[in-house]
Amino acid sequence: MISFIAQRIAKAIVVLLALVVLNFFLIRMAPGDPALVMAGEAGAGDQVFLAQLREKFGLDQPLPVQLFLYVKGILSLDLGFSFRQQMPVATLILQRLPATLLLTGTAFAISLAFGILFGALAARFAGTWADTAITVLALIFYATPLFWVALMAILLFSVAMDWLPSFGYETVGANYTGLAHVLDVAAHLVLPATTIGLFFMATYARMTRASMLEVNRLDFVKTARAKGLSDTVIQRRHVLRNALLPVVTLAGLQAGTLVGGAVLTETVFAWPGIGRLMYEALLQRDYNLLLGVFVVCSAMVLAFNLITDLVYRSVDPRIEFAS
Amino acid sequence: MLLRNPGGMIGTAILTIAIAVALFGPLLFPTSPWRMVQRPFLPPFTMANLPLGTDALGRDVMAGIIYGARVSLLVGLISTLASLAVGIPLGAAAGYFGGKIDDALMRFTEFFQTVPSFALAIVLVAIMQPSIVSIVSAIAIVSWPPVARLVRGEVLSLRTREYVQAAIVTGQTNWWIIWREILPNALSPVIVLASLMVATAILLESSLSFLGLGDPNLMSWGYMVGAGRTVIRQAWWITVFPGIAILVSVLALNLIGEGLNDALNPRLAKGGR
Numbered sequence: 001m002i003s004f005i006a007q008r009i010a011k012a013i014v015v016l017l018a019l020v021v022l023n024f025f026l027i028r029m030a031p032g033d034p035a036l037v038m039a040g041e042a043g044a045g046d047q048v049f050l051a052q053l054r055e056k057f058g059l060d061q062p063l064p065v066q067l068f069l070y071v072k073g074i075l076s077l078d079l080g081f082s083f084r085q086q087m088p089v090a091t092l093i094l095q096r097l098p099a100t101l102l103l104t105g106t107a108f109a110i111s112l113a114f115g116i117l118f119g120a121l122a123a124r125f126a127g128t129w130a131d132t133a134i135t136v137l138a139l140i141f142y143a144t145p146l147f148w149v150a151l152m153a154i155l156l157f158s159v160a161m162d163w164l165p166s167f168g169y170e171t172v173g174a175n176y177t178g179l180a181h182v183l184d185v186a187a188h189l190v191l192p193a194t195t196i197g198l199f200f201m202a203t204y205a206r207m208t209r210a211s212m213l214e215v216n217r218l219d220f221v222k223t224a225r226a227k228g229l230s231d232t233v234i235q236r237r238h239v240l241r242n243a244l245l246p247v248v249t250l251a252g253l254q255a256g257t258l259v260g261g262a263v264l265t266e267t268v269f270a271w272p273g274i275g276r277l278m279y280e281a282l283l284q285r286d287y288n289l290l291l292g293v294f295v296v297c298s299a300m301v302l303a304f305n306l307i308t309d310l311v312y313r314s315v316d317p318r319i320e321f322a323s
Numbered sequence: 324m325l326l327r328n329p330g331g332m333i334g335t336a337i338l339t340i341a342i343a344v345a346l347f348g349p350l351l352f353p354t355s356p357w358r359m360v361q362r363p364f365l366p367p368f369t370m371a372n373l374p375l376g377t378d379a380l381g382r383d384v385m386a387g388i389i390y391g392a393r394v395s396l397l398v399g400l401i402s403t404l405a406s407l408a409v410g411i412p413l414g415a416a417a418g419y420f421g422g423k424i425d426d427a428l429m430r431f432t433e434f435f436q437t438v439p440s441f442a443l444a445i446v447l448v449a450i451m452q453p454s455i456v457s458i459v460s461a462i463a464i465v466s467w468p469p470v471a472r473l474v475r476g477e478v479l480s481l482r483t484r485e486y487v488q489a490a491i492v493t494g495q496t497n498w499w500i501i502w503r504e505i506l507p508n509a510l511s512p513v514i515v516l517a518s519l520m521v522a523t524a525i526l527l528e529s530s531l532s533f534l535g536l537g538d539p540n541l542m543s544w545g546y547m548v549g550a551g552r553t554v555i556r557q558a559w560w561i562t563v564f565p566g567i568a569i570l571v572s573v574l575a576l577n578l579i580g581e582g583l584n585d586a587l588n589p590r591l592a593k594g595g596r
Contacts, residue, residue: 014410018434030450104405137459143574145526147533148548155563159556185337217367268552274408276443282449294446304435 003129005310012306016299017071023295026068030287079292084284089292093274097296098293099169100273102185103266104258106193111200112251116244118201123243124134124235126213134205150195150268157191164190167270192269196261200254207250211243216240245316252308256301331582337575345396348389351558356542367560378547378553388568391544395572398459398528399521405463407517408485410470415501417471418478429475440465444527448536455538458531462524469527473516477509511587515580522576529569544569 054060061069073080079089124136141149158166165171165188176184215221216239224234259275266275274293281289353474354360359381360373367384368375375384444461451457481487482505490500531537532545533552546567551561 015434015437019438024436026446026450031452095367139577140570140574143522143526143577144570145529145533145545145548145566145573147530147545148562151552151562154567155555155559159559166542189547256437256439256442260440260530263445265443267534278445282445282534282536287450287451290446290449294439294442297442301439304518 004313008306008309012302015302017304019295019298020071020074021067023074023291024067026294027287027291030291074182074295078090079295080288082281082286082289083288083291084286089289092277092289093263093292093296096272096274096277099271100262100266100275103189103192103271103273104196104262106189107196107200107229107261108251108258110193110197112204112248112280114197115201115204116240116247119247120212120235120240122205122209123212123216123239126209131209135209137161138202138205141198142206144199146195146199146265147264147268149198150192150265153191154268162187166191169272188269190266192271195265195269196258199261200258204247204251207247208243211246212239215239215243245312249308249312253310255304255308256298259297259301294295327359328582328585330578331586334575334578334582337571338579341392341396341572341575344389344551345392348392351384352383352389354383354386356382356390358382358435360386364554364558366558367564375564376558376560378551384547384561384564387542387547388544388565390537390542391547391565391568392572394455394538394541394543395525395528396453398462399525399576402462402466402524402528403517404519406467406470406520407513409463410467411474411506411513413467414471414474414476415478415506418475419482419497419501419505421479425475428471432471435465436468438465441527441530444531445536446535448531450591453536453538453540455530457506458528458536458538461531462527465527466520466524470513470516470520474506477512478505481505481508515584515587518576518583519580520578522573524574525569525573 047098059066061134063186077090079093081087082089082092118134118138122131122138125131154166157164169188170176170184171180171188172182206208221234221238224238229238262273263278264275265271266273267279274297277292278293280286281293360383361370361377361381363377363379363381365373365377365381367374369376373383373385375388378384378387389591413428413432417425417432444465447461447464451460478501484523487500487504490504495503528543529545529548530535532543533548533549537543537546547565550564551558551565555562
């Protein structure tokens with residue numbers, strides 16, 4: 001067990017290093033002189049400043065030395081400097097991270113809960129109109145672009161009905177405190193979280209349905225039926241429990257797609273998270289910041305995958321740790 | 324065979340219409356979708372020759388959707404072909420040669436599967452500068468890993484078959500065996516995956532264009548939604564119609580993928596993917 005965990009962590013570290021190296025080459029592929037890129041428009045005209053930058057970031061050194069310096073910087077959490085925003089990239093990301101974690105965490109919880117619920121219902125009533133309705137809805141949401149769902153949600157719930165706020169994290173200038181503040185943020189959270197949630201709900205519902213129908217064919221279900229257990233008990237206690245394992249694992253391993261969802265949704269709803277930060281970096285062609293966000297997102301996905309993997313293996317006794 | 328499945332049939336019908344629109348639509352709408360044809364913000368269904376109204380710059384929304392069909396379908400198709408061109412050889416080599424080659428290639432594949440794909444696509448297009456080539460390359464770079472894994476699995480099981488062993492004994496070269504003996508038999512799951520990948524590629528392209536990373540010279544559905552976003556309160560139709568176009572095409576391709584899956588892999592048909 002211990003050696004397995006150590007092995008997995010070692011593997012994750014190798015992937016992380018590969019990621020940093022990829023990032024290093026990407027930033028050097030960015031248009032223009034890396035020093036110019038890093039300086040943005042701020043000090044681009046000043047030769048002395050550029051020379052200083054080159055020396056500071058080791059850009060006058062040979063490539064392998066540059067790579068070494070870059071990796072060393074990242075390992076000490078130095079992601080470079082955003083000259084557009086006049087702030088270190090790491091600070092900018094840290095400021096925005098809580099909002100993204102709140103959004104994606106809520107969306108993940110909603111989609112998993114309702115996805116499993118609807119998937120289980122569809123499997124339980126397979127072949128009936130309820131199954132067809134859930135399956136068709138899941139297919140539609142699976143095919144709908146997230147940014148468009150976001151805009152339609154705004155059109156429907158903010159513009160037409162005026163029920164929910166359509167942008168931001170809290171009401172600007174309201175200065176709520178305590179419970180009022182929590183409720184205010186929650187109201188702002190509803191539309192963006194549901195937008196991301198719908199797409200993933202569709203995915204998880206489809207997976208749960210397929211997985212449950214597969215488990216239904218296994219022998220132990222026949223045994224349970226032969227014992228005279230009611231169908232509801234069999235489905236809930238025996239089938240669902242066993243069918244959930246692959247669904248939850250796949251959900252964990254799909255964390256990477258949540259990042260993409262966050263970029264699009266935060267952009268539409270002006271949610272002040274790192275997805276929105278990535279969009280701002282994109283608009284300003286702030287490559288340092290763009291790649292900083294990219295490397296942080298990737299590292300988080302890597303960590304999340306690692307945790308899922310470890311939890312999965314400790315939950316499911318059928319999996320050998322030696323493999 | 325695909326037509327026996329109702330979903331697959333609907334999907335095929337929709338896709339046929341979409342392809343026809345992409346091919347022949349511009350003949351019916353010869354004016355460039357970028358040209359101003361009427362006053363801005365003309366609501367839909369008010370003028371017969373502009374059924375979907377005009378956008379913030381007085382451009383025909385219907386013409387935009389028709390020209391956008393070309394971009395979406397073409398980008399979806401070409402980037403999928405490019406992913407197959409990367410994924411099939413890598414997967415085949417990993418599965419056929421095994422050992423260290425397999426290990427190395429699969430670690431490489433896993434790396435690309437770990438990295439958040441949409442974020443990587445954004446970074447790649449931003450760095451290469453938005454153009455049809457950079458968009459297609461970025462989508463291909465983030466989409467090939469599942470192909471490689473699938474092909475590897477198929478090749479792994481096929482290479483122990485007797486007819487492959489026989490080909491080895493007759494002294495044929497490895498690549499010839501992979502190309503002539505193994506790959507044709509591994510094709511059906513790849514076709515299913517490819518049809519679903521075209522759908523994903525269309526979604527990716529529209530998302531990139533929506534964020535302003537589309538080819539600036541080509542009208543695309545994602546661009547239209549992105550451009551209509553700021554005026555959504557005054558003019559809902561500018562965002563609604565292109566979005567429906569994306570939804571319907573992606574849905575059609577997903578239905579075709581599932582229909583093909585049922586037809587080509589009857590073993591898996593009952594349990595779904």
